Structures are given as structure tokens and as C-alpha cells.
Amino acid sequence: MVKIGNLEIGEFPLLLAPMEDVSDPPFRAVCKENGADLMYTEFISSEGLIRDAAKSVEKLDIYDYERPIGIQIFGDKIDSMRQAAAIAEEANPEIIDINYGCPVKKVACKGAGAGILLDIPKMQEMTAEIVKAVNKPVTVKTRLGWDDSTIRIVEVAKRLQDVGIQALTIHGRTRKQMYKGEADWTKIAEVKNHPDIHIPIFGNGDIDSPEKALEYKEKYGIDGIMIGRAAIGYPWIFNEIKHFMATGEHLDKPTLTERVAVAKKHLEFSVEWKGELKGIFEMRRHYTNYFKGIPDFKPYRTRLVESASFEELKSILDEIPEVFQEAIIA
Template sequence: MGFGPPTRWSNGKVMKLGKLDIDKPLIMAPMENVTDAPFRAIMRRLGADMVFTEFTSCEALIRDIAKADKKVTIFEEERPIGIQIFGSHIDSMVRAAQKVEQFAPDFIDINAGCWSKSHVSRGECAALLKDLPHFEKIVQAVVKSVSVPVTVKTRLGWDQDSIVILDVAKMVEQVGAQALTVHCRTRNQGYKGKADWKWLEEIRKKIVIPLIGNGDVKTPQDAKFLFDLGCDGVMVGRQAVADPWIFQEIKEFLKTGKIPPIKPWKEKIKICLEHLQLSVKYKGEAHGVITFRKHYSGYLHGFPHAAKLRCDLMQMINFEDIRQTLDKIQGWNE
């Protein structure tokens, strides 16, 4: 009896990942020093269907380094969430995966995409794209060692002359990964050039596990384009910092074909303050305020004299001063 070709796990509408069934999921990309717990919680509230932790070193995790443990600590309001780990040693990756499983993520993601020299020189992250047999061993060993779904996030290849994503896609599926995210650039590109989305169509033909498209999604139209290419999920990184309402805008566009009007300032400032408050609660006032600074431009984009306002906010170190400054502009011109 022939079984025919395996069918796609997800039906082009609902993505299946472990116990999760999510309708056309829009996913917040993992971003080091950006997607901390406060930002993830806000993104979930503003429409992201799924989030990831920042990537965390398996070596730091297995040595119980407090900073690493904090990175993989998750809160109920963030779910569904994946914990992302990276490393080059199979044993360390297995032990780290087993450790983070105790933090009860909805899935564990293996980073095979970070391009930074400090990581690839140690055989971590995108360096795995240069050694597929080792990459395979890591994914296989991690899959076998935990009972939550394991997923992989990677790039097209090391450089334009070594695009290996089709082999990688088949490989990760064969060894039991349950979803694949592809940032459509090579390692050598870093963030240069434009993400080459055409590969997503080819990858789609090779695998039945969910495929998440990533790289340069900046508008609702971009997200629709990736779904139309056959992606089960679409991941957004930098644009969610530039425009924290991007997920809501994409959702509305997918539903109605229309882009919703820009949120009133009152709402933008309210969310900005809530986000800052979470940051202060999570990290303490000084660290919470300083690490929040990268978010002012997204929340205040388009505000008259935003540059001057941002400059003033950048100097402030007390939550109360910031609150009073932002309170003054609530309801501006509305």
C-alpha cells in the first residue's frame, strides 16, 4: 500500500506546532537585548501570536550563569513562547535544552543564523551552515533529549556561493524538528542587501513541517506576500521596534485588505508608558529606563519635534520624569 507524499502539517491557514494550533501566526523575532520579557509581553498584547526569547548560550545555561537563566525565564502572558539556545557542542546543547525544558517553553528553538564573528568563530550559530553533518547531529540530539517540540531558525547559507537551505530544510525535518524559520539572507550578508524571499517558495516544496518566513517584512503587504509564497507563519523583527502596532496592522490587512489608521497619540503614549513600567519592574529603575531608550523612536515616530523630545527623554533616568513628560503630550492635537 502506498501512502503517497506526506502532506503539509499546516493547511496554509492554521499552523500546528506541538499542542499549538495558530491561525496564520505572526511571530515576534528573537532579538538580543531587545526582545526581553517586557517587550515580549507588550508584543503579545499588540498582536504577535508567538514570541521567542533572545538567543542564550548553552554554555552559560549549563553553568547556571544568572544572566542566562534570566533570559530564559518566561511569564504566562507571553505564551506561546519558544526559548532559543545556541552552541556548538552537542553535549552542551543537549544539557541546555534539558535545562530550559524545565522553564516550560512551548518549544525550544536552535539558533543557526546569528552571523556575528564572535559566535561563528566558535562554531556556533550560522557556522553550523558550514558543517551540515554536525548541524544535523545537534538538531537530532536535542530533539531526542526533550519532550517539547524543537524548531530551528537559520539563514540561506554561509554565502551566495554556498546556499544550502534546501538541504538544511530536508535535514532538520528528517531529524524531527517541528518548524523551520528562515531569515532569507546568507551569513555573509549580515543585514546587508535585501532578503531574498524567492527561496521560501522552493523550501515550501521540500518540507511538510511549518515554514516561517523572515527578513525585511516591513508592511502588511510584505507579510501577505510571504503567506502567499507558502509560509505558515511570518516573523517580524526590526519593524516591530520601529512600529509596535505592525502585527495589528498585518492582521487587519489580511482580514479586510485595508491598513488600519495610525493609532492616536493617547494610545501610543499609554502603551509606551506601560512598556516602560514593565521594564522598570523587571530590571529596576536605572537599568529598566536605560535599556528602554531604544523604544522611544518606535513609539514617538511621526510626533512633531520627535527628535527633540527623544533627545530630552534620553537624558532622563527617573520613571516619574519620563511619565510627566509623556503625560503632557497625551491627547496632543486630538
């Protein structure tokens, strides 16, 4: 049983990655229903939390059915991160997570996210201060390094473990790679299999099928897998991986009717949580993935993206199974 502090999260947990503008409560709801064991909020700016900025505070919204859940924070100032962690703890998540992996220029080039990989002593100091500031378990998500010449991930893992983190997720790319090329899981395995490492190590990067999940579990010995982009518009991936690992067999792919039902549920929660205008707008990025692989779907995708009416969107979604009933989904 994998444990983060005293929190048990399964024999081989599947984690939902914290993705900006994606991993909000509506998206987390459909992922939880489809097998995610532990989920994280979108990353939250420490400066935004301290200043009570509406966008940052909104991201603290968590619901009981999502549990266990971690709130992820990012920033470049140690004092601000300490204060933000205390504020996040008041929302009562199971975990406080620190983002040391975001590669986006506006974050990393200011010394936050993956930018802190250029200053490992500061990373260690910041982490120590956050661990001392909260009672919840603290976890970290990071990358291998800033670039190929700065990969010191084993040292990073040992330093962070020494100051009290309870689990570490490693994305198998450097900051310079962004999301290009293949993730290097051999470096993740070096951390997991190092004799001095005793906290759970989760791998992240390129897992997009049950076969790959099982292969990487057996090949690299990690404690669990974090899934990001492969879950967008396809939350079924969590249960598909679990079923394949347990039986060696594939679950049937979701039918068009099932895809529509989950897309509608996602839309309804999005509108309920954010209001009709914002909820509809932010749902638009998901339709392409929900209906990926349906031949000649473009006119319907256009209608879904252009509609600004909740009732009209539900009607359009209801039409899809009948109109495309013979569609073969890739």
C-alpha cells in the same frame, strides 16, 4: 490550522523574532497585546545556562500571558547545547528553538549561530541530540547559507526535518549579507514547496507592512511570517497585518496618545522586571521608534534618553500628546 507538534498557532501565524537586547518580557508583553501569535525569547547562551550565569538565567523568565512561547538557545558544542535544552525545558516553554542564524561575528565565527551552516553534518547531529534530550517540540531558525556559494537550504531543511524538528524559520539572507540587501524569499519558497517538506515553514526578512505580508503570503506560500525589526517601537504591526489580510483595509494608525500609553506600559514593565536603574537604561533604545515621524521631537527624545528617574519619565511621556497634538506621524 498551523501546528507545531500538537500546538495550534493559527491559520497564518505571525511570530515575533528573537532579537538580542530587544525581545525581553516587557517588549514581548506589548507585542502579545497587539497580535503576535508566537514569540521567542532573546537567544540564550548554552554555556551561560550550564554555568548558571545570571544574564543567561534571567532570559528564561517567561509569563503565562506570553504563551505560547519558545526559548531560543545557541552554542557550538553539542553536549552543552543538549544540557542547555534540558535546562530551558524546565522553564516550561511551549517550544525549544535553536539559533542557527545569528550572523554576529562573536557568535558565528566561533561556529555557533549562522557559523554552523559551514558544517551541516554537525548541525544535523546537534539538532538530533537536542530533539532526543527534550519532550517539547524543537524548532530551528536559520539563514540561507554562509554566503552565496554555500546555499544548501533545501538540504538543510530535509536533514533537520529528518531528525525531528517540528518547524523551521528561514531568514532570507546569508550570513555574509548580515542585514544588508534584500531578503531572497524565492529560496524560502523552494523549501516550503518541496515535496519532501511537511513541517511548517516560516519566512523572515524585510516584512514591514501589511501589503508586503499579504503579497509574500500569496506569492511564496509560506505557513506564517516572523517579524523582527519592524516591530521595534511599533508592536501594532501584528494586528495591522491581520486586519489587512482579513479585510483588505488598513487599521487606523495608533494615535500619539496610544503610542504614549504603550510606551509607558513598556517602561513600567521594564522597571518592574529589571529594577529601576537597568529598566530605564534598557528602555532607551525604544523611544526613537515609538515616536518616529514626529516633527521636532528631538528635544523630547533627548529628555527621555537622559532621564534616570522613573517618575520623571512618566511625566515626560504624559506631556507628549498635549505638546505634539497636531503632529502628523509618518
